[in-house]
Every structure is written in C-alpha cells, then in structure tokens.
Amino acid sequence: MFAFVVLFSGTGCKEKPPVIIPQTKPKVLSNEIQGVWPPASTAKVTAYRFRTPNDVRNGTYSLLEGGKVDLGTLQECTEASAELTDEQTARLLHCTIGDHPRSGPSVCYEPHHLFLFRDGAGEITHAIEVCFTCQGVTTIPSLEVPDCHDLRGMERLCEETGVGLAEGTAD
Secondary structure, three states: OOEEEOOOOOOOOOOOOOOEEEOOOOOOOOOOOOOOOOOOOOOOEEEEEEEEOOOOOOOOOOOOOOEEEEHHHHHHEEEEEEEOOOOHHHHHHHHEEEEOHOOOHHHHOOOOOOEEEOOOOOEEEEEEEEOOOOEEEEEEEEOOOOOEEEHHHHHHHHHHHOOOOOOOOOO
C-alpha cells in the first residue's frame, strides 16, 4: 500500500504527528477470460498458494473478479507456485469438472490456492480458485454445474506439486 504523508507547518503544529492518507495501488488485472470447460488447449498450468491480502477486512475475498484475475495481488501475496505436468493437469480437470457429489455452499471463502491455465502465447484462458477451509471453488469461466468438486484430490495435487496447503495436510 502506498501512502502520502502530510506534514503540518506553522505556529503550534510542531507536536502534531503526520497525517497518513492511504493510497491504494491500482489493480493489475488479466485479460477477460471467456470460454467453456474444459479448455480446448493448454500450454501450461501453474498452481499457486497465496496469503490473505493485507487490505482484506471483511474475511471474504477473491482474486477472480469480473471475468479477470487480480495478477497484482497474486504476485504480491504468492507464497509458493509450481507448474503442473500434463498428468496433474488432467487430474485437476477431473477434480474440478468430473462427476462428484455436490458439496454445500461456501461460508467463509478465504481462498489460498489458485490454478491458472495459459495458452501458447502465455494468455490466461481458465482459472480455478479454491478455499479448502469452506470447500468453496470459483472458476472462470463459470461452471454449468457448480459445487461438485473433488477437494481431497485438489489438496493432494497441492501437496504433490510442493505448493502445499495453508494449514494441515490432505490426509
């Protein structure tokens, strides 16, 4: 976060502390993501574990908004990342869009994991954001049948790739 410090001058103002006027950084957003699941072609999938952004106050947040990814916050908050193999990408897709029992609605939604799919030109084509605490998953593009995911399989992928979980283990 950037801030400007305003100093007072003149008689009687020497003891006053500086006034901090917060300035938020402009967001760095990806291109708008459109399409359908599964991706037609993918050159690279990267898994990320990130910490809660500093400016979060209400307990819920998302790096996915309006069909775009907040790449600035992701860069600032990333704690670990790893590129998935083709086999791991296939498993991730199965965990996300396979035939799984429906889970309940998300309550907290404080995600710490993100999977970004990129094409050969490096453009983001698909994104999966996961909160393992409340089992909430957000995707871009949106899924036709939401809340039917294999979260345990996603947790295992995070551990297998070295990205890890924010807390605990998959087992």
